Amino acid sequence: MKLEIDGEVVEIEEGATLLDAARSVGIEIPTLCYHPALEPFGACRLCSVEIEWRGGRGRKKIVTACNYPAEEGLVVKTKSPEVVEVRKMLLELLLARCPGEGRIQSLAREYGVREGEGKPRFRLELAAKKDEAEEHCILCGLCTRVCEELVGVSAINVLGRGVEREVGTPYKEPSDDCVGCGSCALVCPTEAIKLAKNIFPTTAEDEREIENRFLDLGAGSKRDEALGVYSDLVAAKSSVVQGQDGGMVSALLVAGLENGFFDSAVVVQRGEGYKAEAVVVEDAAGVRSASGTKYLRVPMVSKIAAALKEGALEEEEKGGKSKSKRRLAVVGTPCEVRAVRKLEREFPGAEITVLGLFCLESFDYEGLKEETRRRFGVDLDRAEKTQITKGKFIVTAADGEVFSCDVRELEGVVREGCPYCDDFVSRLADISVGSVGSPDGFSTVVVRSRVGKRLLDATEFVRGGEFGVDKSEIVKLAKLKKRNADRKFAEILEGLEV
Numbered sequence: 001m002k003l004e005i006d007g008e009v010v011e012i013e014e015g016a017t018l019l020d021a022a023r024s025v026g027i028e029i030p031t032l033c034y035h036p037a038l039e040p041f042g043a044c045r046l047c048s049v050e051i052e053w054r055g056g057r058g059r060k061k062i063v064t065a066c067n068y069p070a071e072e073g074l075v076v077k078t079k080s081p082e083v084v085e086v087r088k089m090l091l092e093l094l095l096a097r098c099p100g101e102g103r104i105q106s107l108a109r110e111y112g113v114r115e116g117e118g119k120p121r122f123r124l125e126l127a128a129k130k131d132e133a134e135e136h137c138i139l140c141g142l143c144t145r146v147c148e149e150l151v152g153v154s155a156i157n158v159l160g161r162g163v164e165r166e167v168g169t170p171y172k173e174p175s176d177d178c179v180g181c182g183s184c185a186l187v188c189p190t191e192a193i194k195l196a197k198n199i200f201p202t203t204a205e206d207e208r209e210i211e212n213r214f215l216d217l218g219a220g221s222k223r224d225e226a227l228g229v230y231s232d233l234v235a236a237k238s239s240v241v242q243g244q245d246g247g248m249v250s251a252l253l254v255a256g257l258e259n260g261f262f263d264s265a266v267v268v269q270r271g272e273g274y275k276a277e278a279v280v281v282e283d284a285a286g287v288r289s290a291s292g293t294k295y296l297r298v299p300m301v302s303k304i305a306a307a308l309k310e311g312a313l314e315e316e317e318k319g320g321k322s323k324s325k326r327r328l329a330v331v332g333t334p335c336e337v338r339a340v341r342k343l344e345r346e347f348p349g350a351e352i353t354v355l356g357l358f359c360l361e362s363f364d365y366e367g368l369k370e371e372t373r374r375r376f377g378v379d380l381d382r383a384e385k386t387q388i389t390k391g392k393f394i395v396t397a398a399d400g401e402v403f404s405c406d407v408r409e410l411e412g413v414v415r416e417g418c419p420y421c422d423d424f425v426s427r428l429a430d431i432s433v434g435s436v437g438s439p440d441g442f443s444t445v446v447v448r449s450r451v452g453k454r455l456l457d458a459t460e461f462v463r464g465g466e467f468g469v470d471k472s473e474i475v476k477l478a479k480l481k482k483r484n485a486d487r488k489f490a491e492i493l494e495g496l497e498v
């Protein structure tokens with residue numbers, strides 16, 4: 001079809017928007033909430049243009065170019081005085097909301113918004129109430145859409161109305177859904193999402209900052225591309241705790257509690273059937289009750305945040321004397337470890353020892369239950385054991401019969417968000433544990449920080465001896481996970497380049 005934009009005849013395929021048509025001939029229209037990989041949202045209205053129908057007796061209309069379909073014979077003006085007025089007004093409003101936001105400031109300058117008056121006309125109470133430099137969110141909704149449409153998690157939404165509108169989690173609680181993938185931070189045109197509370201977008205810079213801390217404070221730690229920063233890599237088996245893959249997670253926790261490195265630990269415990277839940281344990285018996293590997297993602301972060309808050313409250317009530325839930329150990333998958341590292345910043349008085357697990361992906365409980373029933377005729381809730389090893393998902397039924405399938409065949413029941421996680425080895429934990437790389441019956445332990453080293457030194461364990469860690473096996477999976485996640489991120493980045 002043919003239409004006219006700023007006096008130029010443009011030919012474009014049916015289904016294209018006015019923005020596509022303009023960009024196809026190099027006509028720039030400013031956008032804030034548009035991203036080619038996401039559904040149009042029409043939130044910022046900065047892409048407003050004027051349209052007129054040929055033979056439409058001068059009937060004109062202002063529409064948003066990012067979601068208005070191109071039509072045969074349409075006459076479009078992208079810089080008419082009316083359009084410029086609309087954009088100026090929108091920029092004034094945005095400036096009132098986020099006076100310190102660089103991108104808005106530069107657009108406002110481009111449109112001469114501050115010229116003459118010296119100050120914007122509007123001033124929102126919200127911005128006035130806060131420190132002016134604090135509000136950076138321009139409510140473009142890119143973060144919420146990338147989280148919902150691409151990552152598939154929907155951890156955040158635009159909440160509230162009018163001047164109270166903001167991006168946040170349901171009930172403004174720490175999110176158990178956010179996988180810390182950082183996709184929202186990639187698309188956010190401002191700094192706002194990095195400052196958001198209750199979600200945990202982790203960027204490459206965040207990762208580097210924490211790893212540098214390990215390097216600075218660590219005992220001879222070195223940087224490894226696939227394994228992250230570490231000082232020690234050992235195949236280990238607990239000499240006191242029995243357990244799947246050497247029982248090292250339980251052994252480390254017991255040692256930490258008994259040596260007073262922490263007073264309690266948040267761990268995942270099997271509940272009814274195969275279901276699992278996060279619980280706070282305070283002694284060796286509690287730790288033992290939670291041993292064993294679970295392949296489900298359970299609401300953990302809210303539990304950790306609640307424990308930290310409770311600890312802070314107790315401490316305050318007892319005049320700074322009680323530290324119980326402020327000295328906490330946490331066992332989590334890489335995404336949970338990222339969340340803990342962000343929560344840590346909100347509780348500066350807390351001492352958190354982070355034990356990370358190796359994790360390729362986790363599963364949805366209902367989905368996994370249905371798959372094991374369909375494939376093997378096994379009720380997951382009554383199964384004796386599940387294990388993922390060497391690319392196989394293995395279920396031992398209640399009668400001892402063993403079934404297995406390739407883990408890749410379970411792709412359909414992998415939790416949303418996992419494909420966007422690029423961390424296999426819990427790079428940000430003080431100490432990481434997993435079965436990959438060690439002989440049967442042993443765990444691979446990766447010591448990263450001084451805290452992790454102290455913990456391993458206090459733990460009784462047997463080394464794998466001549467059967468050391470086969471690092472190449474870990475590197476293979478770490479690279480595979482990173483490669484897959486990079487492919488997903490490329491989709492988002494490609495969209496940003498337009």
Ligand code: SF4
Pocket residue numbers: 136137138139140141142143144167184187188189190192193
């Ligand atoms: S946090 Fe960033 S991406 Fe999300 S709505 Fe605000 S400005 Fe847009």
Ligand code: SF4
Pocket residue numbers: 146147151153154155156177178179180181182183184185199200201202417
């Ligand atoms: S970090 Fe990922 S999962 Fe969390 S809110 Fe952002 S996009 Fe969603």
Ligand code: FES
Pocket residue numbers: 030031032033034041042043044045046047048064065066067
């Ligand atoms: S870019 Fe079109 S409405 Fe925001």
